[in-house]
Amino acid sequence: MHPVLRRALVRLFEIIPVLWVVVTLTFLMVRWAPGGPFDTERALTPEAKKHNDAYYGLDKPLFVQYEKYLSNFLHGDLGTLYRHPDWSVNELLAQKAPVSAELGLWATLVALVIGLGTGVIAASRPRSKRDYGTMAVAMIAICLPSFVLGPILLLVFGLKLQMVNVMGWNTVGDRVLPSLVLGLYYAAYIARLTRGSMLEVRAQDFIRTARAKGNGSVRILLVHMLRNALGPIIAYLAPTVAGLVTGSFVVESIFQIPGIGRMFVEAALNHEDQLLLGVTVLFSAILLFCNWLGDVLITALNPKAAIE
């Protein structure tokens, strides 16, 4: 079998035990802590509490509960909410996930286009004014996290200039600010990373050869340098895309976007354990998958790594 393909398959199977560790760990964290989900409910009589516990199987030993959760999980069922028994976690996720995914994809686009663009521009003339200028801007963007940038942009463009809606997720215009706020931080990071790894490649012999063969500087920059500098960028991008697509807590809270991130924060504030469990498992699965994809891409770009 082709070594790249083999490595991809091996890595894919390695996800399974890690995911099992995640499910077990989160399950134990949520259930082991003294105090069940109905303990904060003052109005509940002992009989009602007993009934509730029996209904959700909370009176059974931990191991039995774990077995049930795991078997439900393997059948793709993440359970129902304790406070609102007619809502299942699956339904909620299916309803909110597309919104977060769309926001995440827009933000990824912002991060990639702006990040790669500025990185290449900076690396095209190292240690020049252009280089230092763009990198200073990138540093400023890194120091303006989404919970600073979001409210300020909202104040300026939403409240003062009234160019965009303050909240909601209905028109195309509603997509602009959240995507920018979410993506800009990562764009700055990708710009720094791109510049760094391109400068590393720049010093190598094959670039000199390419230049000696009469390639144009743009072609060298984009084809020879960028392609060989992509490794670290993809390695950074894989977990980032997972984080972006599965919802940003802060941006969704600021712009009142009905996505997974906001739901997770609300679940955390309301001790909605079953939902927390479900979201954590989903996030971990997507993150593991993205890391796997990134690994495959890197080995495809540089097959030498697969043989080691």
Place this chain on the structure above:
Amino acid sequence: MCSSPRSIQRPPLSDSRPLHIVASSSLWADAWRRYCQHKLAVASLALLMLMTLACVAGVIGVTLRTHFGFGWPYGYEEQNVELGAQMSSAAHWLGTDLLGRDLLTRLLVGGFVSLTVGMLATGMVVLIGVTYGMVAGYMGGRVDRFLMRVVDILNALPFTIFIILLMVVLDNPLKSLLLKLNLANSQPFIKLCLLFLAIGAFEWLNMARVVRARTIELKSLAFVEAARALGRRPRQILWHHLLPNLAGIIVIYATLSIPAVILLESFISFLGLGVQPPLTSWGDLINQGASNMELYPWLLIYPSLFFSLTLFALNFVGDGLRDALDPRTDKGP
């Protein structure tokens, strides 16, 4: 403070020409000289020290006021509801919030909380990360493979979510425990400890990896071999021979992890899951400012400014230290 290496003029030896001998300088003196060439890093360090001093002074003043009635003119939780939210004035330099609390006082106390969480969590990162990385790197073989597998698995987890999960899960048992111990008043502080424990528990992975890589490099060098040949035990080698040589990268990564931790803390406090009122932190203040920004924009702008400037300074100090202590790494501006 910043000076070029001293050149000492020695009395002429047998040959009559004056001889310039460069006085030897230690690793740290060398690094400090290199650091000083980095103007922005020096300015950032000054800003950071100023900010830290102001926050500490503010907290001391507020504490004196609550216990002895003198010191700072305002307390961080003293409300003046009739006053309400006011723009900056001679009495309140940065204005007041909706409950009439002095914003500057709250910023200093909040900054103290943010910086303390940053320092303590970083302390934990150093403790766990360095021990773990050194043991893995020095032992090598199966132990190393197992320990690094654990790091890989932990690294594959969405740790922001796990930190939030940890805070939520431990919230109820903590409350009941404190009620039993009659310590209900100290609950905000306990929550703070929980926050830095949770952050520290996940932030050490990077440190462990870097320390392990450098330990593997170092242990094949002759001086470690010599120490082993002289019969020094592994613990002595790790402590006396490897640790001093690892100090540089430990300092670099510790400095770079402080802004990351502060960012994480503010992020969690912004979501309302971190520090609990009346205690506050920068993330919490930005959150309150954001919810009132239409009428009282200064409640958003001043905390954002304090926070971003500190983050900026911390990042530049980290970059400067990396350039100064580890000249091999690629220098990013």
